[in-house]
Amino acid sequence: MKFRPCIDIHNGKVKQIEGGSLLDKNNQAKENFVSEQEADYYAALYKKEHLNGGHIILLNPRDTAYYQEDCIQAEKALKEYPGGFQIGGGITHENAADFLNMGASHVIVTSFVFQDGKIHYENLNKLVQAIGKEKLVLDLSCRKKDGIYYIVTDRWQKFTQVKVSVETLNELAGYCDEFLVHAVDVEGKSSGIEKELVALLGDWNGIPITYAGGVGSYEDLEALYKLGKGRLDVTIGSALDLFGGTMEYTKVIQMINRFGIL
DSSP: OOOOOOEEHHHHHHHEOOOGOBTGGGGGOEEEEESSSHHHHHHHHHHHTOOOOEEEEEOOOTTTTHHHHHHHHHHHHHSTTTTTTTEEESSOOOTTHHHHTTSEEEEEEEEEETTTTOHHHHHHHHHHHOGOOOOOGEEOOEETTTTTEEEEETTTTEEEEEESSSSHHHGGGGGOEEEEEBTTTTTTTTSSOOOOHHHHHHHOEEEEEEESSSSSEEEEEEHHHHHHTOOOEEEEOTTTTGOOSBBBBBHHHHHHHHHTTT
């Protein structure tokens, strides 16, 4: 288990939002925190602690002016900490290499691969051919419907028919280097982890998985470690004091150190 830092960018600003509140219409989202600092400020903090493998997420649609503002912020972070971050949001086979050249270690992709409710293997293969599986992270962020976790796309607004399951993990692991999984229904709420999802992911022992969503206390962090069998890395957003929350950044790192797994 490792701590994976995050920088979420929306409307050209570093923010923490409630994941399920994100809408394309008028670029709306329920905001938990809007930073007065730019993205490179956070990149410098993470670089100082040698925390790599975190993610930058561009939360605006690619065809909006705000997306370009998001990219400007992302570039500042990547220049500050080259190779320290993965980046996602609006990534296709056509622009993936641009973000890698900008300094990202990997690109993170959901909507380009999961289209029309299913896995679009043609697009997945285009990505692998363009940058190689070792540079690709698949975002399997999901929401629960009828007791089952389904992958969601387009800033977590659209359900696919693809279940988060051992079979799906096994199938997709051959195309990428890592998985990123946001538990969207609790994302940004600091209300506790999705224990059923964490246990499902922890039972699978394959490529690295980073879990994000709902961590709001040190008890949640410990539960994540136990239920995930130490196999899941973790991202903490709104609950972290860097983003106005109550969990101390330094204490989180120390706690994971005490697990002996940083």
